[in-house]
Amino acid sequence: MSERITKSMARNIYFGGSLFFFLFLIGLTVDTMIQLPERDNRDQITESVALGKEVWEHNNCIGCHSLMGEGAYYAPELANVFNRRGNSDEETFKRYLGVWMSIQPLQTPGRRKMPQFNLTEEEVNGLADFLIWTSRIDDNDWPPNIEG
Amino acid sequence: MKFESQQVAKPYFIFALILFAGQIIFGLLMGMQYINGDTLFPHIPFNVARMVHTNLLIVWLLFGFMGAAFYLIPEEAETELFSPKLAMITFWVFAAAGVATILGYLLVPYAELAHLTGNALWPTMGREFLEQPTITKLGIVVVVLAFIFNIGMTVLKGRKTVINLILVTGLIGLAVFFLFAFYNPTNLVLDKYFWWWVVHLWVEGVWELIMGAILAFVLIKVTGVDREYIEKWLYLIIALALISGLVGMGHHYYWIGPPAYWLWLGSFFSALEPIPFFMMMLYAFDVVRKRRINPNNKIATTWALGTATMAFLGAGVWGFLHTLAPVNYYTHGTQITAAHGHLAFFGAYAMIVMTIISYAMPILRGREDGNPPEAQKLERAAFWLMCISMMGITLALTVAGAWQVSLQRLPESGAMGFIDTQIQINPVYWTRLLFGSLFAFGLVLYFASFFVSGKTEGKTA
Numbered sequence A: 001m002s003e004r005i006t007k008s009m010a011r012n013i014y015f016g017g018s019l020f021f022f023l024f025l026i027g028l029t030v031d032t033m034i035q036l037p038e039r040d041n042r043d044q045i046t047e048s049v050a051l052g053k054e055v056w057e058h059n060n061c062i063g064c065h066s067l068m069g070e071g072a073y074y075a076p077e078l079a080n081v082f083n084r085r086g087n088s089d090e091e092t093f094k095r096y097l098g099v100w101m102s103i104q105p106l107q108t109p110g111r112r113k114m115p116q117f118n119l120t121e122e123e124v125n126g127l128a129d130f131l132i133w134t135s136r137i138d139d140n141d142w143p144p145n146i147e148g
Numbered sequence B: 001m002k003f004e005s006q007q008v009a010k011p012y013f014i015f016a017l018i019l020f021a022g023q024i025i026f027g028l029l030m031g032m033q034y035i036n037g038d039t040l041f042p043h044i045p046f047n048v049a050r051m052v053h054t055n056l057l058i059v060w061l062l063f064g065f066m067g068a069a070f071y072l073i074p075e076e077a078e079t080e081l082f083s084p085k086l087a088m089i090t091f092w093v094f095a096a097a098g099v100a101t102i103l104g105y106l107l108v109p110y111a112e113l114a115h116l117t118g119n120a121l122w123p124t125m126g127r128e129f130l131e132q133p134t135i136t137k138l139g140i141v142v143v144v145l146a147f148i149f150n151i152g153m154t155v156l157k158g159r160k161t162v163i164n165l166i167l168v169t170g171l172i173g174l175a176v177f178f179l180f181a182f183y184n185p186t187n188l189v190l191d192k193y194f195w196w197w198v199v200h201l202w203v204e205g206v207w208e209l210i211m212g213a214i215l216a217f218v219l220i221k222v223t224g225v226d227r228e229y230i231e232k233w234l235y236l237i238i239a240l241a242l243i244s245g246l247v248g249m250g251h252h253y254y255w256i257g258p259p260a261y262w263l264w265l266g267s268f269f270s271a272l273e274p275i276p277f278f279m280m281m282l283y284a285f286d287v288v289r290k291r292r293i294n295p296n297n298k299i300a301t302t303w304a305l306g307t308a309t310m311a312f313l314g315a316g317v318w319g320f321l322h323t324l325a326p327v328n329y330y331t332h333g334t335q336i337t338a339a340h341g342h343l344a345f346f347g348a349y350a351m352i353v354m355t356i357i358s359y360a361m362p363i364l365r366g367r368e369d370g371n372p373p374e375a376q377k378l379e380r381a382a383f384w385l386m387c388i389s390m391m392g393i394t395l396a397l398t399v400a401g402a403w404q405v406s407l408q409r410l411p412e413s414g415a416m417g418f419i420d421t422q423i424q425i426n427p428v429y430w431t432r433l434l435f436g437s438l439f440a441f442g443l444v445l446y447f448a449s450f451f452v453s454g455k456t457e458g459k460t461a
């Protein structure tokens, strides 16, 4: 193969190909941006959800957990923890999360430890709202089952 | 060495390797925490260790790329570096910012660090690989701009070779896509969508240009094969890398909100991504077979061939393993991902940096004809130890991942929970830790090889 292709042909494939597929990527991105509002329910991003995302980031939760399958693999997936631990009920989930955050770290010897973050009630509530909102994103039905 | 100013590459290489050692120490710590969660808790929680491990990785690779550029760009351009002084300033600023940031991770709780650096004013922290305070990110931009200005001016005043142009294009791309790190909207889906414009478009885009250029440079030097021939291959490889890799980014858009057509696009284009890595391997071996010279620095050739091979395994084979949407549905965010991440980062980017170091460092130290045979022998042992133990780590994590998928993901009802699954898998994590320790031993041998002196045999250059 390499005998029939000259260097200038190779260069043209590089310039032409990468330009074409970069523009294709931009086009797909524009289309995705048009479709996303339907899928991410951005109208339901309240101030509390925004606070929750800030708390999530300021405590680097992603350093142990995954969220929609991305992040670390040391601790459970949290995009569906609302369904798993809260039975998809907001009241139940908020009560659960409040208790959970307050009893860390668990004392079981050898168990993977989650730090105590000393969050306020408002912050935990925001975190819950952020995770509830996240669980409702249309993610093509991932994960395969409730265990995440 | 052809030009005095190439010397500025040396501190970059040395500092890169020091950070590499730090990365491995924190890798081992996490390997232990995986088995016993009490290890160093609460002093260094897992998330802090992980951040230190991955950020040191990225920063040492950047130091390595910068050193590579300072070494090879003047030589290719056949002129002195535009400003060696600026190169030393960027070195010290980058080193200081890097060390300060790592110390910040280790000494202050992360929330405190976010508070101290005013993250609320311009939130960019708390996202994987982009954990650095906003001020550090701005510092990185300044350093990279000064660096690109320096090498750009050098290229402009000198000979414009294909290798130089591709290397500079890759480095500019690196800088441009890093700017997406500053975009962090409240909407998590948008945040994630453009987060990949840094991460994926780096490792499966512009970094491949950087890697291809460095590999081509070293191959020309160690084989003496015709530049025209090597440059043609280089163009073809990076062409296919971008043609497949740009839309191949869709393999990250399956399950984070974007529309379902990405399942098809991501699967199709990313399935082509192994091709450029395969070509890189083919051509590296082909060029070495056609070699016209046989320099005394034999180990540099070993590194070059090793990089091409391990990059193909890590990115090509282990990437393909989980890239098709129906497979990724089950493997997404499991130990399979970690297996691939390790072999790909090591095989492609850690090894390309060690390749250029293996070629250039002896010359920078006044050993124009390569290191003495005793040193090369030790370096060769280190090469094999690191490659084999990284394969061991990868295979262990692949077993862990397959096991995890079968317990936790595959069952439609009655699947095992995350923590219980991890407890089951524990024996495999011991294997990973064993290979991790072997890797650390390999790294120690590698460092030791720099201190072996001896008589260089044969002709002088």
Ligand code: HEM
Binding pocket: A071, A072, A073, A074, B024, B027, B028, B030, B031, B034, B050, B053, B054, B057, B337, B338, B341, B342, B345, B346, B350, B432, B433, B435, B436, B437, B439, B440
């Ligand atoms: C002693 C050897 C090493 C050990 C024990 C080790 C261990 C680990 C652990 C436990 C994680 C976190 C996984 C998780 O989130 O649960 C990790 C992440 C990571 N490590 Fe290492 N590591 C080692 C060496 C390396 C090397 C040599 C490289 C690359 C050159 C590397 C690159 C990475 C990357 C890229 C990640 C993030 C992976 C991802 O997000 O999928 N590590 N490592």
Ligand code: HEM
Binding pocket: A069, A070, A071, B128, B203, B204, B251, B252, B270, B271, B273, B274, B311, B314, B315, B316, B318, B319, B320, B322, B323, B324, B328, B331, B332, B333, B334, B337, B340, B341, B342, B344, B345, B348, B349
């Ligand atoms: C040298 C090049 C490459 C490097 C350094 C690399 C590194 C990585 C890393 C670190 C991750 C984990 C990201 C995270 O933490 O979320 C990842 C994910 C992934 N990579 Fe690569 N990669 C490379 C090339 C490839 C190629 C060529 C393919 C496909 C053929 C591929 C397919 C994937 C897929 C499908 C994922 C997502 C895994 C998941 O769903 O959890 N990668 N890669």
Ligand SMILES: [Fe+2]
Binding pocket: B200, B204, B248, B249, B251, B252
């Ligand atoms: Fe990717």
